[in-house]
Amino acid sequence: MTRDLTASIAAMGLSVGEFGRPELVEKPTREAELLFQGYAKAKPSKEDAYAAARTFVRGQPLDAWQRDLVASALAEPIREQSGATALASKRFPSLLASYQEEVKRGDLWRLTWHGLLYSYFNFDPEAGKDEPTRAGWEALRDFLESTWPLIDSQAGEDMVPDWVQVLRKEASVLTTGPVEKYSMDYLRGETEPTDRLAEDLGIPPSSWFWHALVLGAVRGATTEADAEFRRLVPQLLKLIQGKPGFRDEALETILIRYHACKGAPPDERLRDFVCQPSVWKNPKLKAAGIATAWNRVPDPVWRMVLGWVNERNLKDFFDILAARNNADEGRLAFWSKYLKQISWTRLVFGADTMALKRTNAxxxxxxAREEGAYAQLTSKPEVDAFMMQVGSYLIIEFSKKPNACYVYQADQLPFEPYDRHYDGGTADLAAGFRVGCALRIVHREGWGWRAEQDLRQLGILPDEPAPRRVPAAGTTSTTAGTRPAERATSVAHGASPPGPDMATLNTLISRFRGASVDDRRTSSSGGRLWVEDPLNRVQLGSELTALGFKWANSRQAWYYPEI
Incomplete structure (x- = not known):
């Protein structure tokens, strides 16, 4: 008996081993399992899959083998078809329907379903922004979500591929909320779970998954308190820069949330990132139809960033340009007193400054920051100019003596504010020297005090004046020309004057120190609902416009028009 057993063992090639040593069995078992796992997520050659997808996009019929091949190349742009993908093909819904029927019958090859999963994750949002491609990808996601339970059931419990095991725990990646459970961890720098998921499911670096993860992190950050949200902004920008697929949506969300922060102080990193020529461009270009991305956010949000840019331009003009000629003369400090009222700025560079860009960082x-927004002077190479609008006036400052500062009415300019080139003399920017202007400021000793008084005559006051009228919370203020008794009589008789919701209006006004409401609608002589703001703040003006208010130049105040 012993001889027979020994002979049998020798015949099987096991004579070198010993019984009772499990490691001799475990090693080949692991090797077999690795081999199985490799086959379980094997993909056809890229060349064959690409050829099948090209055939499909061209509208040619697929044979049975090509129907399996094309599954893993549905999101692949076809070079010969101008980058079109199978996802965008009109034939794609019928292809999915045929796969659906095979799944129901239990006939769909598991590797074909895995190929469809690969195409789902291989979709690149940067390369597939058109609506047909996006719709095709969403249809693929719906197919995978609806058929996964059947694939899961058919897989059983024995010798299950790794990707099946992963999907059993992470089936949410096939839903409309695929990244919610990972996004905040990713924002905090805890990337190991997502990296492991990506490796297990074969998610490529260009996949929509990573971009959606960043967008999810952005949306999660916006739910935080103001201080925490603002602390996270640099990290959010870093994530967006690395995964820009949903950049515009992410920036829209960040900017709107930032505007809602109390006080919304300028954020240099956010400003510099969003204003890059390769991102949303300078917000001053919105009116010219060049920086159209700014249309994604409400007007007050755009004006917030525009204000940040205007502030930087003012400081740059005097710190960099005027200072080069020792010609500041206190002008930066002077105009900084009106900073909150500056609604628009433009830099005009002389030839010397343009030449300096080669040597002066x-x-x-x-x-570079002002690309597309600046203009140039043609006759004064050593001089630069700075335009700024305050209220209904456009102010021109020059960087070098003996040029004066000119204040023009914005609707009566002797030049076009968006021209690309200016002479810089009395032919345009300094035309007020000859034909007159609203105000001419000469920078002689004591000029600042005189200029402030002259600007007051035009209704332009510094940003921090003593408030003229501060309404009590929850009430509207009155003026000497309004008789409270008449208002009380009118209300007692049930009058309801047309206009915005007063609670909303009063809440708005309470945010702006010095602004006040003057409601004359219920007086015996009739009147309008007015809002006065001595500081002419751009943000308040934007929100009043949204409520239906209009600007009155004659009174330098906002009014609600009669219905």
Missing amino acids: GVRELI
Whole structure:
């Protein structure tokens, strides 16, 4: 008996081993399992899958083998078809329907379903922004979500591929909320769970998954308190920069949330990122139809960032350009007193400044930031100019003596504010020297005090004046020309004057120190609902416009028009 057993063992090639040593069995078992796992998520050659997808996009019929091949190349742009994908094909819904029927019958090859999963994750949102491609990808996601339970059931419990095991725990990646459970961890830098998921499911670096993860992190951050949200902004920008697939949606969400922060102080990193020429461009270009991405956010949000840019331009002009000629003369400090009222700015560079960009890093950076927004002077190479609008006036400052500062009415300019080139003399920017202007400021000793008084005559006051009228919370203020008794009589008789919701209006006004409501609608002589703001703040004006208010130049105040 012993001889027979020994002979049998020798015949099987096991004579070198010993019984009772499990490691001799475990090693080949692991090797077999690795081999199985490899086959379980094997993909056809890229060339064959691409050829099948090209055939499909061209509208040619697929044979049985090509129907399996094309599954893993549905999101692949076909070069010969101008980058079209199978996802965008009109034939794609019928292809999915045929796969659906095979799944129901239990006939769909598991590797074909895995190929469809690969195409789902291989979709690149940067390369597939058109609606047909996006709709095709969403249809693929719906197919995978609806058929996964059947695939899961058919897989059984023995010798299950790794990707099946992963999907059993992470089936949410096939839903409309695929990244919610990972996004905040990713924002905090805890990337190990997502990296492991990506490796197990074969998610490529260009996949929509990573971009959606960033967008999910952005949306999660917006739910935080103001201080925490603002602390997270640099990290959010870093994530967006690395995964820009949903960049515009992410920036829209960040900017709107930032505007809602109390006080919304300027954020240099956010400003510099969003204003890049390769991102949303300078917000000053919105009116010219060049920076159209700014249409994604409400007007007050755009004006917030525009204010940040205007503030930087004011400081750059005097710190970099005027300072080069020792010609500041206190002008930066003077105009900073009106900073909150500046609604628009434009830099006009002379030839010397344009030449300096080759050797001066500060000038080079300044010109680059203003790309598409700046103008040039043609007759004064050593001079730069700065335009700023305050209320209904456009003010022109120059960087070098003996040029004066000119204040023009914005609707009566002797030049076009968006021209690309200016002479810089009395032919345009300094035309007020000859034909007159609203105000001419000469920078002689004591000029600041005189200029402030002259500007007051035009209704332009510094940003922090003593408030003229501060309404009590929850009430509307009155003026000497309004008789409270008449208002009380009118209300007692049930009068309801037309206009915005007063609670909403009063809440709005309470946010702006010095602003007040003057409601004259119920007086015996009739009147309008007015809002006065001595500071002419852009943000308040934007929100009043949204409520239906209009600006009255004659009174320098906002009014609600009669219905």
